[in-house]
Amino acid sequence: MASKLLRVANSLSRTLPRVQKLTGVTAPVSQRYGSTDVATASQVQLLETRVSELSNGLKIASESSGEPTCTVGLWINAGSRYETEKTNGVAHFLEHMIFKGTDKRSQCDIELQVENMGAHLNAYTSREQTVYYAKCFAKDVEKAVEILADITQNSKLGKEEIERERGVILREMQEVDMNQQEVVFDYLHATAYQGTPLGRTILGPTENIMSIQRDDLVDYVNTHYTGDRMVLAAAGGVDHKQLTDLAGKYFGKLPKTSSKRPEVFPTRYTGSFIENREDDMPAAHIALAVEGASWESTDNIGLMIASTHLGSWDRTHGTSTNTVNSFTSRIIADNLCHSYMAFNTCYTDTGLWGIYFVTDKMDITDMMFSVQEGFMNLCSSITDFEVERAKRFLKTNMILQLDGTTPICEDIGRHMLCYGRRVPILEMIKRIDSMSGDDVRNICNKYLFDKCPVIASIGPTEQVPDYNLIRGRMQKYRL
Structure with missing residues (x-):
């Protein structure tokens, strides 16, 4: 029987009590949550x-x-x-x-x-x-x-x-x-x-x-x-x-619990790096990340918006330098990588937020510093317009992911384990809509600015900068 690994890349937040029960929602969206970009129309039946x-x-x-x-x-x-x-x-x-x-x-x-x-x-x-x-x-x-x-x-x-x-x-x-x-x-x-x-x-x-x-x-x-x-x-x-x-x-005959309770060992995040140098590989594969938020953290929405703003890109996409995302535009204009992908991986009490990219060995340093510059811009320079655009992308992606019985069933099962309830999509939309540019910048400051990153790399990685240099660039002068 085939099996596969799942990387939990979707991340949500929770602010309501776990014991709250869900009920059917049939009123117009505008009556429940006010106007949204996703659904302002007529009647939306949930x-x-x-x-x-x-x-x-x-x-x-x-x-x-x-x-x-x-x-x-x-x-x-x-x-x-x-x-x-x-x-x-x-x-x-x-x-x-x-x-x-x-x-x-x-x-x-x-x-x-x-x-x-x-x-x-x-x-x-x-x-x-x-x-x-x-x-x-x-x-x-x-x-x-x-x-x-x-x-x-x-x-x-x-x-x-x-x-x-x-x-x-x-x-x-x-x-x-x-x-x-x-x-x-x-x-x-x-x-x-x-x-x-x-x-x-x-x-x-x-x-x-x-x-x-x-x-x-x-x-x-x-x-x-x-x-x-x-x-x-x-x-x-x-x-x-x-x-x-x-x-x-x-x-019904399953035991309610086990006499041998599962032990959950606490996590311990350590800013550090790991490298597997393989000079025969055609390109370097690198991930740069910081400790993110847990499933239930109220900061998760802000990190999701930040991750959506950075987005993903691949040379096969054929995107030009005219893309509205300034981070992607710089990457394309300077021809710094083959592809990149922002990610936000969540667990019960921790998370990893960052970027994975594939690049030529001679572009590693420039790409690494460009990624860090993108991180720091999220802390201070991301505009309200860019935040609103990322919010629209995020809401669209959330809705499109719930296409078919299998992704919906997976959404239900994961939510029940992580939150004790199914978080309605319109509740998520409301939370996303409630985030302002200042909220996103403050959350990014909390998790990115002057934090110790983790770096993992394989391939021709000779040009990966020294960890102390990377750590020093996790901040920049601000007036």
């Missing part, structure tokens, strides 16, 4: 996100749109952050093993049933979450829920299958190692959170993959796959009452 909870703590959240298809999945508070140095990689290993057969179904039976339904079953592991989801016809919701319940609660985790899967995961590790962007972001976490679980990779080291045993997998399931750490989310053609009944039927 679908209701309904939430229920079983006695064992498992939450059920769904949004019904009446479509002929739906996506239903389990979002679990379990990822590489909850592993030890010895067991690093077990969450991802378990994700692979989940599909290898249960007491009721063999691996072949699982695949045949899913294919005969015309459904799609997949999973991914991140640093803080593990997800199993199915996209199917609305009439097959019960079948999908029953399969998800079976594989997550009754997997055999056979020793022969474990031995076979070691090779599969090692090949996946080789594929990841060939993706320079993935490698740079793993390095970035390793240097930013050195000595803490967030600094470790999701797949784990090779020696762990070769040594993980069935007892490690069983222990991880018993510790983390409990009702209070799980959300059953669905979107599309799904009835919430039916979904709640199905949750009780198939997940």
